[in-house]
Amino acid sequence: MGEMQELSTFWFVTIGAVKVLAVFTVVMVVVAYMTLAERRVSAFIQDRLGPNRVGPFGLLQPIADGLKNIIKEETMPGTAAKFYFVLGPALAIMPAVVTMAVIPFAAPLPTPVGTVDMVVADVPIGILYILALSSLAVYGIVLSGWASNNKYAFLGGLRASAQMISYEVALGLSVIAVLLLVGNVTLTETVWQQQQLGMWFVFPLSLAFIFFLISALAETNRLPFDMPEAESELITGYHTEYSAMKFSMFFIAEYAHVVTASALLATLFFGGWDIPFWTGDDMFRHESGWIKGFDEAGAPIAATPSVLITLLTLGAFCAKTGFFLLLYIWIRWTLPRFRYDQVMHLGWKVMLPGALGYIMLVAGTMLVLEQLEVPFGMLYGGVLTGVSGITTLAFLFFVDRDRVISGAHRKRNVGRRRVPVAREAGGPAASN
Amino acid sequence: MGIDKPGILGSGSPTFLTTKLDFVVNWARRNSLWPMPFGTACCAIEMMASAASNYDLARFGMERMSFSPRQADVLICAGRVPYKLAPVLRRIWDQMMQPKWCISMGACASSGGVFDVYSMVQGIDTIVPVDVYIPGCPPRPEGLIYGLMMVQEKIRGESLAYHDELRAEDPLAVGRPRADDEEVADLTGPFGNSTHQNRVSGLVDTDAIGRAEDRLP
Numbered sequence: 001m002g003e004m005q006e007l008s009t010f011w012f013v014t015i016g017a018v019k020v021l022a023v024f025t026v027v028m029v030v031v032a033y034m035t036l037a038e039r040r041v042s043a044f045i046q047d048r049l050g051p052n053r054v055g056p057f058g059l060l061q062p063i064a065d066g067l068k069n070i071i072k073e074e075t076m077p078g079t080a081a082k083f084y085f086v087l088g089p090a091l092a093i094m095p096a097v098v099t100m101a102v103i104p105f106a107a108p109l110p111t112p113v114g115t116v117d118m119v120v121a122d123v124p125i126g127i128l129y130i131l132a133l134s135s136l137a138v139y140g141i142v143l144s145g146w147a148s149n150n151k152y153a154f155l156g157g158l159r160a161s162a163q164m165i166s167y168e169v170a171l172g173l174s175v176i177a178v179l180l181l182v183g184n185v186t187l188t189e190t191v192w193q194q195q196q197l198g199m200w201f202v203f204p205l206s207l208a209f210i211f212f213l214i215s216a217l218a219e220t221n222r223l224p225f226d227m228p229e230a231e232s233e234l235i236t237g238y239h240t241e242y243s244a245m246k247f248s249m250f251f252i253a254e255y256a257h258v259v260t261a262s263a264l265l266a267t268l269f270f271g272g273w274d275i276p277f278w279t280g281d282d283m284f285r286h287e288s289g290w291i292k293g294f295d296e297a298g299a300p301i302a303a304t305p306s307v308l309i310t311l312l313t314l315g316a317f318c319a320k321t322g323f324f325l326l327l328y329i330w331i332r333w334t335l336p337r338f339r340y341d342q343v344m345h346l347g348w349k350v351m352l353p354g355a356l357g358y359i360m361l362v363a364g365t366m367l368v369l370e371q372l373e374v375p376f377g378m379l380y381g382g383v384l385t386g387v388s389g390i391t392t393l394a395f396l397f398f399v400d401r402d403r404v405i406s407g408a409h410r411k412r413n414v415g416r417r418r419v420p421v422a423r424e425a426g427g428p429a430a431s432n
Numbered sequence: 433m434g435i436d437k438p439g440i441l442g443s444g445s446p447t448f449l450t451t452k453l454d455f456v457v458n459w460a461r462r463n464s465l466w467p468m469p470f471g472t473a474c475c476a477i478e479m480m481a482s483a484a485s486n487y488d489l490a491r492f493g494m495e496r497m498s499f500s501p502r503q504a505d506v507l508i509c510a511g512r513v514p515y516k517l518a519p520v521l522r523r524i525w526d527q528m529m530q531p532k533w534c535i536s537m538g539a540c541a542s543s544g545g546v547f548d549v550y551s552m553v554q555g556i557d558t559i560v561p562v563d564v565y566i567p568g569c570p571p572r573p574e575g576l577i578y579g580l581m582m583v584q585e586k587i588r589g590e591s592l593a594y595h596d597e598l599r600a601e602d603p604l605a606v607g608r609p610r611a612d613d614e615e616v617a618d619l620t621g622p623f624g625n626s627t628h629q630n631r632v633s634g635l636v637d638t639d640a641i642g643r644a645e646d647r648l649p
Contacts, residue, residue, distance in 0.1 A: 039490060039493075039495070039496075043488070043490050043495075046484075046485060047485040048484070048485045048488040048490055049488050049490065049491050050488075050490050050491070050495075051490055051491060051492070051493045051495075052491050053463070053491050053492050053493070054463045054492075054493055058491075058493070060463075061463070061493050063460075064460045064463035064464045064493065065460075065464045065493070067456070067457075067459075067460035067464075068460040068461050068464040068505070069464075071460070071461075072505075072529055072530070072531070073529040073530040073531075074529070075529060235499050235500050236498075236499055236500040236503070239500070240500045240502065241500075241502055242502060242503070243502040243529040244503075244529065247502070247503050
């Protein structure tokens, strides 16, 4: 059993405050540079250069944008509901920022005053906390859309609420598959169980990963699901009437959501801070010490936290999160937008029953494996991987564009009788 | 100490502190000009071309087109404006938040161009105060980018001490070009031949500037 020195109350509070500040700052900086990355990557995708004039490689662009927005004039439309108009951006940004609190970002760090968990708050309700708070984000959007007293903003807000509530269901159901496998809702335990299983959950729960990825895209209101903004239809949707820093708040909120969703994808399905193919970083708080696993007899094996492992795992977490951030940008600049009815169709008629059925499948497979007393390890994960892989392929085949979500041209042509070309010379009267 | 120039920082000449603040503020403003595209005609096609890969406005951080005037910094009026559209243009300008600038892109927006007819606004400077006129029919993307860089130059010289003058919204009082004819001719040189230059040269006399009030809708 590894020696573990508990933090005294003083250090617990002090280090907690430092962690809050550090995580908040890092998220804000990542959000700022995410906007630059978005513009640069989109430029590269479109054979352009992107912002490169402000500072080296355009690195000062987010600072110029932020500063300009701070000193720009604020909007306060005469007919707006003033209190809610101001409340909207605050409500939008709050859930986006606080959800990072429960995501573990590295292995525990040993310090002279005790071992520090590398997570702001390891609350026992973990994922439930994230689901509860991320669904609050819709209030900020729908409230600002309504309070603006502007028809475009109002429509944007309505669309946002419909979309976010629809995909909240699929998001929650896809997480249930993970909860079944972990047996708990804390994210630290999610990471630990992935280390124990010997594989990341993306393999045994591949369909849940796909559902989560799609729902997360819809939750963050980004292309191909940016119904609430939809420039071609709604000007800029719910934030049409907002200028300056209030508008920036929505922007920050959107990107903070993306950062949180990426970190969550990395944690739930890609092992969190786990370094692949190396068991040296396996670490979990067990009773009063840190363990790296259990031996044959079921006795815990002690683990020793070290600064090096903390730094390495932090790097692994950042790499995984960064990959998903890039994936988000990549998807946005590659795919066109869905039509509104297609979004609803996909959410309610495909993802919801699909996720429900998948939960049954995972639960059933797990029940069979438990009955056969297969130990929680590679074989266990392998069987689940096989079952999930077949289901995923079947699902992808099923949602193929022309089967469920058909293109407009396709739908129009289906069932239309082909008019035979008039064989004989003659006017229009000769045809059919 | 007269209060002849009441800016937001009070009266008097700019001090060290305010000039340094001016520098930072102007730096941020000129490097983050979000255009409000008001494209009414063929100039808008050139505007789109200047955002595309060959010319790439994004390099200056200007590719973030604000379709909501609330978030825009510079109004690019690209194309002719008939009298029916004039109130719309003015409303969009009014909806934009300060600080804001306006670019009149193309001959039609600047002077009415070839449309010297009963239905067409003879230069949008009768409706909104214009900062930079871009001649050409339509101007090439290089022209638009040069015009935007001239807006940047203009911002570089601004000072918070002259806030009220710079942020005035009345087109007839302040919308006139501050430069004299020779300076206008110098500045517009890189754009090539244009209606504006013809007017400056004295060879063509349309009276378009002289009778601005007559042409208000």
